[in-house]
Amino acid sequence: MAQMNEKLKGIIFDKDGTLFDYAQVWEDVLKEGIDSAFVSMGKAGHQKAKKAMLHLMGIDEHGDSLPKGLLFTHRPFRIFRRFLTYCIRYRVNAIKAIRAYHQSVQNSEAILSRKLSKMDFSIQQTLFSNLKKQGYSIGIITNDNASSTSLFLSLMGLSEYVDFVSCRDSHYKKKPHPQAFQEFCKQQGLGTNQVAMVGDTITDMLFAKRAKAGYTIALLSGSNDKKSLRRLSDVVYPDISALLTDKRLFPAL
Incomplete structure (x- = not known):
C-alpha cells in the first residue's frame, strides 16, 4: 500500500479491463x-x-x-x-x-x-481531459500489441491525451517488471511515488508495487478478482468512471 503524502503528477493506465469493461x-x-x-x-x-x-x-x-x-x-x-x-x-x-x-x-x-x-467513451474522454487540465502526464502500459493499442486509443478518442505508450512489442520488459513504469517516470521527469497506477489484474497491482507507485487503483471491470485486488491496492472501484470523483487524483473536489 502506498504512502498518501506525495502530490501526484503522473498516472499510468492498463488498457483492457481498465479503460473499458473487458x-x-x-x-x-x-x-x-x-x-x-x-x-x-x-x-x-x-x-x-x-x-x-x-x-x-x-x-x-x-x-x-x-x-x-x-x-x-x-x-x-x-x-x-x-x-x-x-x-x-x-x-x-x-x-x-x-x-x-x-x-x-x-x-x-x-x-x-x-x-x-458504436460505443460511447465520453466518460473516458472527460477523465483524460480533466487529468491533463490538472497537469498530469498520462501513460498507457499494456501487454497488448502496438497496432491494437493504437486502434483502441484512436477510436476511444484518447490519443491526444497520452504522453507515453508501452506495448507487448515495445522493447521494455513486460509487466509486472517495472521497467516501462520507470521509463515513463524518466521521460516525464517524475519520481515513481508521484505516479498513480490504474489496473484491473493482480499483474497490474504487482507492477505498481515493484515500481513503488505513489497510489494504486484497482478496477473491477476486468478480471473482477475482488479479494486479491483489495489486498494489493490502495482503493478498489467498480470501473473507470469512479476516478472522476477520486479526491487523491483531484484534491480540489
Whole structure:
C-alpha cells in the first residue's frame, strides 16, 4: 500500500479491463474468433468445446469476466498447462488450435473497429481531459500489441491525451517488471511515488508495487478478482468512471 503524502503528477493506465469493461468489448470478438478457429479445425459443431474455450479464456455464458481466465494471467507455464489440459479433455489438436488462434487475432482489428465505433467513451474522454487540465502526464502500459493499442486509443478518442505508450512489442520488459513504469517516470521527469497506477489484474497491482507507485487503483471491470485486488491496492472501484470523483487524483473536489 502506498504512502498518501506525495502530490501526484503522473498516472499510468492498463488498457483492457481498465479503460473499458473487458467483457463488453471482447466477448463478441472472442466468440467470433473461437467460431472461426473451430471451423478451420473441422470442428464447427462442437458447441460444448467452444463454450469451454470461452470459459478458459475468461468470459462466462452471461458475458461476465472470470478472474482465473487465461486472459488475466501472465504466467506462461500456467497458461500452457491449462491450455494443454483443455486440448486433451476436448480432443483438440493443440498445434492447430494455436495456429487458428493467431489467425483470429490477426482478423480481430476489423471486428474491434466495428464494435468500438458504436460505443460511447465520453466518460473516458472527460477523465483524460480533466487529468491533463490538472497537469498530469498520462501513460498507457499494456501487454497488448502496438497496432491494437493504437486502434483502441484512436477510436476511444484518447490519443491526444497520452504522453507515453508501452506495448507487448515495445522493447521494455513486460509487466509486472517495472521497467516501462520507470521509463515513463524518466521521460516525464517524475519520481515513481508521484505516479498513480490504474489496473484491473493482480499483474497490474504487482507492477505498481515493484515500481513503488505513489497510489494504486484497482478496477473491477476486468478480471473482477475482488479479494486479491483489495489486498494489493490502495482503493478498489467498480470501473473507470469512479476516478472522476477520486479526491487523491483531484484534491480540489
